[in-house]
Amino acid sequence: MRTIVYCFSGTGNTRRVCEGLARELRNAGNTVTIFPITADCPPPPPDGYDNILIGYPVHAFNAPAPVLKFLKHLPPAYKPLPVWLVRTSGEPLRLNDAAGISPKRILKKKGYLVYGELHYCMPYNIIFRHADGMATRMKNAYERNCPADASDILDGRGEVRKVGPVRRFASFVLRIEHTAAPFLGKRFKAGENCIGCGKCAEVCPQSNIVMEGGKPKFGKNCSICMGCAFSCPKDAIKTSLLNGWRVNGAYAFEAPPVKDEELGRYCRKAYLRYFHKMEQ
Ligand SMILES: Cc1cc2nc3c(=O)[nH]c(=O)nc-3n(C[C@H](O)[C@H](O)[C@H](O)COP(=O)(O)O)c2cc1C
Numbered sequence: 302m303r304t305i306v307y308c309f310s311g312t313g314n315t316r317r318v319c320e321g322l323a324r325e326l327r328n329a330g331n332t333v334t335i336f337p338i339t340a341d342c343p344p345p346p347p348d349g350y351d352n353i354l355i356g357y358p359v360h361a362f363n364a365p366a367p368v369l370k371f372l373k374h375l376p377p378a379y380k381p382l383p384v385w386l387v388r389t390s391g392e393p394l395r396l397n398d399a400a401g402i403s404p405k406r407i408l409k410k411k412g413y414l415v416y417g418e419l420h421y422c423m424p425y426n427i428i429f430r431h432a433d434g435m436a437t438r439m440k441n442a443y444e445r446n447c448p449a450d451a452s453d454i455l456d457g458r459g460e461v462r463k464v465g466p467v468r469r470f471a472s473f474v475l476r477i478e479h480t481a482a483p484f485l486g487k488r489f490k491a492g493e494n495c496i497g498c499g500k501c502a503e504v505c506p507q508s509n510i511v512m513e514g515g516k517p518k519f520g521k522n523c524s525i526c527m528g529c530a531f532s533c534p535k536d537a538i539k540t541s542l543l544n545g546w547r548v549n550g551a552y553a554f555e556a557p558p559v560k561d562e563e564l565g566r567y568c569r570k571a572y573l574r575y576f577h578k579m580e581q
Pocket of ligand 1: 309310311312313314315316357358359360361362363389390391392393394397423424425426428525526527
């Protein structure tokens with residue numbers, strides 16, 4: 302079986318999940334090719350492939366704008382190709398399922414068949430921060446589920462999530478993020494400690510950053526994926542309105558995973574539901 306993976310990722314979570322699934326599929330003797338979804342080098346159409354994975358993070362309970370743009374430019378399916386959406390998010394809220402609404406609608410119109418939606422809750426890398434024990438439990442849950450999810454893909458199994466009217470409405474309202482992102486991103490700045498290494502420009506999937514006079518200049522095409530701030534070796538990028546929330550730094554993934562009774566009150570029910578599903 303030949304699988305093509307299209308992946309949009311800012312801070313690396315979605316890329317890691319797509320790579321994990323690809324590894325499992327390859328171990329089972331299949332061919333897998335991963336293409337990043339980027340503005341300046343659009344990935345090729347899925348001609349000749351047997352199935353498709355589309356990986357993206359949840360941004361404000363929606364798929365990021367560049368992902369929708371990519372899907373709109375995807376040619377109609379040359380045969381009814383099965384697709385799995387692979388999402389990552391910072392919280393396991395059911396509202397995040399709304400991030401599948403637009404991708405499913407676009408794909409259906411083009412003759413693709415969405416067989417399943419995989420959702421992994423991953424540690425926030427840049428906005429908010431989880432405790433190390435929480436991050437470790439999330440990472441373990443993802444690693445534990447990758448093989449089973451890859452085997453479902455190979456067997457053509459999957460779950461397509463239903464989204465009720467309230468969550469549809471909330472996600473529709475929060476789609477404002479797509480309009481706001483370029484304005485916020487235009488105001489990103491490199492601070493005094495910027496060393497002009499250009500890493501931010503290199504990782505930006507939107508090619509929105511150019512180096513001018515040894516400093517990054519931010520254009521009008523930002524999707525606030527936060528790849529620039531996350532990859533900066535000097536933590537020098539000020540992310541305008543989002544700067545107050547910004548955290549940076551690696552998790553100690555070898556920390557003892559939090560136990561159920563240690564989970565805080567924040568989204569407690571959602572985390573319990575998520576971990577119990579992923580750890581059974
Ligand atoms: C601008 C922005 C909006 C986000 N919105 C949500 C959200 O609505 N719900 C959620 O659970 N996580 C949200 N997150 C967290 C990301 O979905 C999560 O960290 C994801 O794993 C990032 O994937 P990446 O590392 O591949 O970019 C948001 C992150 C960013 C940067």
